Amino acid sequence: MIILQNIKSLLKSIPSSVTLVAVSKTKPVSDIQDAYDAGLRVFGENKIQEMVNKYEVLPKDIQWHMIGHLQRNKVKYMAHFVDLIHGVDSFKTLKEIDKQAKKHHRVISCLLQAKIAEEETKFGLSFDAIENILQSQELEELKNIQIYGLMGMASFTSDKSQVAKEFQSLHGFLNRLKSKDFTANNIALETLSMGMSGDYELAIANGSTMIRVGSAIFGARNYIA
Secondary structure: OHHHHHHHHHHHHOOOOOEEEEEOOOOOHHHHHHHHHOOOOEEEEOOHHHHHHHHHHOOOOOEEEEOOOOOHHHHHHOOOOOOEEEEEOOHHHHHHHHHHHHHOOOOEEEEEEEOOOOOOOOOOEOHHHHHHHHHOHHHHOOOOEEEEEEEEOOOOOOOHHHHHHHHHHHHHHHHHHHOOOOOOOOEEEEEEEOOOOOOHHHHHHOOOOEEEEOHHHHOOOOOOO
């Protein structure tokens, strides 16, 4: 019942144009089923094996998003079902996703992760590196992936002005990319994934079209993962 109430409250606070990714990492299948019964269909996990286990027992119309840092050697375990991969931060990873997607006759959508936070622990590509990937001839050769947009994580700070500035920076960069004429036909810069439970409203105000929300739906996590 609490999950249902949380979802109703959350949906009232976000525009219909924004995609809600329910971050279900560490949460039991029963909680995900409750959220599914409440109408949610997009769920995000940060560990591939956990996502695989949940995929096998939950309804097959769920769209599974990989939101954690991705190890290339584990792509093969989710290539047959993952809907969107958020945190792609190297061209080598894109090549591996393309390779594994091809085996399953699929095209997997990916978001390039930009580094917008000040913390050294955050993964991500520089804006220049992202632009170099999008302009590369090698990207055109990858027929089983689609660059669907960008993802970014703001600094973990109580300074909302800094967080807003980081979100604005990524939004502005995406708009600049949209104005360019890239030759690869596997580029569709439609999505900007920014914002989590603590800052999703600020992210939406600064251009986010996809938010990743966990605790505001499922409550506090039992352990860190």
